[in-house]
Amino acid sequence: MTDHHASATAALPRKPVRLGRPSPQAGEINMVAKQVAQLTELVLDGIPLSRNQADWIVENVREKDLQCLLDGAARIRDKFIGTDVSTCSIVAGKVGRCDQDCSFCSQSAYFKTHVKGETVLSGDQVYQASREAAANGASCFCVVNSGLGPTDEEIEQWAPVFERIREPGDIGLGASLGVLTPEQVRRLGELGVRRYNHNLQTSRRFFPNIITTHGYDERLETLRLLKQAGIELCSGALFGMGENWSDRLDLAFELRDLAPEVIPINFLMPIDGTPLARTPPLGPTECLKIIAVFRYLLPKAQIEIAGGRNTQLGTMQDRIFAAGASGFLMGNYLTTCGRSPEEDQRMVRQLGLQIAPFKPDPDRPESIRNTAPTTPTASSRCPDHAPA
Numbered sequence: 001m002t003d004h005h006a007s008a009t010a011a012l013p014r015k016p017v018r019l020g021r022p023s024p025q026a027g028e029i030n031m032v033a034k035q036v037a038q039l040t041e042l043v044l045d046g047i048p049l050s051r052n053q054a055d056w057i058v059e060n061v062r063e064k065d066l067q068c069l070l071d072g073a074a075r076i077r078d079k080f081i082g083t084d085v086s087t088c089s090i091v092a093g094k095v096g097r098c099d100q101d102c103s104f105c106s107q108s109a110y111f112k113t114h115v116k117g118e119t120v121l122s123g124d125q126v127y128q129a130s131r132e133a134a135a136n137g138a139s140c141f142c143v144v145n146s147g148l149g150p151t152d153e154e155i156e157q158w159a160p161v162f163e164r165i166r167e168p169g170d171i172g173l174g175a176s177l178g179v180l181t182p183e184q185v186r187r188l189g190e191l192g193v194r195r196y197n198h199n200l201q202t203s204r205r206f207f208p209n210i211i212t213t214h215g216y217d218e219r220l221e222t223l224r225l226l227k228q229a230g231i232e233l234c235s236g237a238l239f240g241m242g243e244n245w246s247d248r249l250d251l252a253f254e255l256r257d258l259a260p261e262v263i264p265i266n267f268l269m270p271i272d273g274t275p276l277a278r279t280p281p282l283g284p285t286e287c288l289k290i291i292a293v294f295r296y297l298l299p300k301a302q303i304e305i306a307g308g309r310n311t312q313l314g315t316m317q318d319r320i321f322a323a324g325a326s327g328f329l330m331g332n333y334l335t336t337c338g339r340s341p342e343e344d345q346r347m348v349r350q351l352g353l354q355i356a357p358f359k360p361d362p363d364r365p366e367s368i369r370n371t372a373p374t375t376p377t378a379s380s381r382c383p384d385h386a387p388a
């Protein structure tokens with residue numbers, strides 16, 4: 001973190017989020033605020049919070065005194081991550097006709113949704129999407145496939161595309177292809193995949209309520225293989241599926257053991273036709289509390305807010321940084337629309353922050369910013385007009 005960025009933080013107004021009326025019991029607020037301040041100092045001193053301490057936060061920090069938790073989370077982010085905003089973009093390389101039954105997903109063949117059949121983008125389309133992501137300032141570009149996991153043939157089909165994406169040297173290559181075998185992990189490392197996204201989604205306890213066609217341990221095993229191979233882990237969660245706070249904390253502690261470099265936080269975007277279509281929203285306050293609690297428990301991870309940012313946080317989405325987030329997913333999601341990169345860039349500027357520059361792969365120190373103009377691509381156009 002440079003001094004310039006530090007002063008940007010100092011200048012950043014920590015304007016209070018209007019989260020409810022002040023409590024008449026000021027003494028109680030002070031007690032909670034005092035305890036939160038002590039826990040904040042522990043984390044800032046590098047001491048991990050215990051499960052009991054996390055439970056205490058969840059139970060005692062209510063809407064009326066959430067601001068002290070958000071302030072603490074932002075201080076923790078500033079100390080361990082800095083104030084530059086990390087961004088990544090994704091492209092749905094293969095969409096739909098998935099034989100898994102993830103209850104939140106528009107691509108499952110189990111449910112009748114707006115996603116019909118299977119679509120596979122061409123190598124050119126995926127490459128163009130990567131150029132657009134780089135032009136928008138994203139540090140990482142992730143190619144995502146539907147399905148439990150790739151075949152070896154699918155990986156080889158992506159191999160020349162991965163090489164093209166890496167060639168300009170101005171954006172990190174990510175992939176999210178599902179569960180992998182040890183040999184596939186090795187091959188992706190050879191192909192220069194720098195970061196792999198594989199979300200745990202929820203707690204081990206709640207997982208079978210959401211997915212029955214594969215197990216939690218399969219997902220964990222892939223993450224362990226990736227870690228052993230030295231590929232950066234991007235693994236996080238989807239909140240708002242009916243899980244409770246105990247599930248959220250279980251997941252946070254599971255992630256703490258895995259130590260992923262990036263933790264994407266998604267909030268459910270209910271999709272018509274899926275079992276979770278009528279799930280009520282969490283509301284902005286709960287979303288901000290989740291972000292803040294994850295920052296206390298995972299102080300050194302990039303916490304990037306992904307799906308559901310617009311729909312669940314609405315006009316309060318610029319508060320993600322005040323709650324300890326360090327980045328976000330820029331552009332569209334897999335089968336639904338995100339905000340335009342221009343709007344997101346404006347939000348970052350208005351907060352007095354800046355988007356983190358791309359850091360080259362260690363084995364490729366050169367970074368050539370490709371300034372070739374980009375044209376709208378399959379990824380930049382909203383893939384459909386789904387209400388999410």
Ligand code: SF4
Pocket residue numbers: 098099100101102105106107108145146147148
């Ligand atoms: S989340 Fe992935 S594995 Fe699950 S149904 Fe959707 S595409 Fe298939």
